[in-house]
Amino acid sequence: MLAETVARLRAENRTPSLQNVLAELEDDAVKSTAVSIATRIETETESRRVHEHWRAVLQRINYDASRAQGADISISDDVGQLMAKLAQTRESHQSFGSDTRALPGFMAPSSNEGGQA
Numbered sequence: 001m002l003a004e005t006v007a008r009l010r011a012e013n014r015t016p017s018l019q020n021v022l023a024e025l026e027d028d029a030v031k032s033t034a035v036s037i038a039t040r041i042e043t044e045t046e047s048r049r050v051h052e053h054w055r056a057v058l059q060r061i062n063y064d065a066s067r068a069q070g071a072d073i074s075i076s077d078d079v080g081q082l083m084a085k086l087a088q089t090r091e092s093h094q095s096f097g098s099d100t101r102a103l104p105g106f107m108a109p110s111s112n113e114g115g116q117a
Contacts, residue, residue: 001025001027001030002021002025002030002033002034002037005021005024005025005030006021008024009021009024010058010061010062016058018034018035018038021034022034022035
């Protein structure tokens with residue numbers, strides 16, 4: 001019930017804030033659960049990290065929903081693109097190593113440079 005309410009609010013382009021969720025719910029037990037979850041998250045995190053993650057998740061949901069409505073790209077296409085990118089990255093690592101700061105074929109000057117022995 002709680003998850004359905006959050007999903008419905010998102011579908012209506014409304015923020016699923018605690019205030020909006022509580023306004024939509026009628027069952028006191030579900031309202032109590034929503035308040036408990038919000039309180040626990042606030043107490044345990046005391047930072048913006050979870051809130052930022054929540055916003056990122058909601059953005060991803062909106063992005064996925066918009067792609068599903070108007071695009072004809074299938075999941076298998078996404079997987080194929082991902083596999084191609086992984087293969088390209090693997091090949092790059094095999095050719096140049098995993099340290100992206102290093103230039104291929106570049107050798108650092110030795111401490112003996114300058115003709116001193």
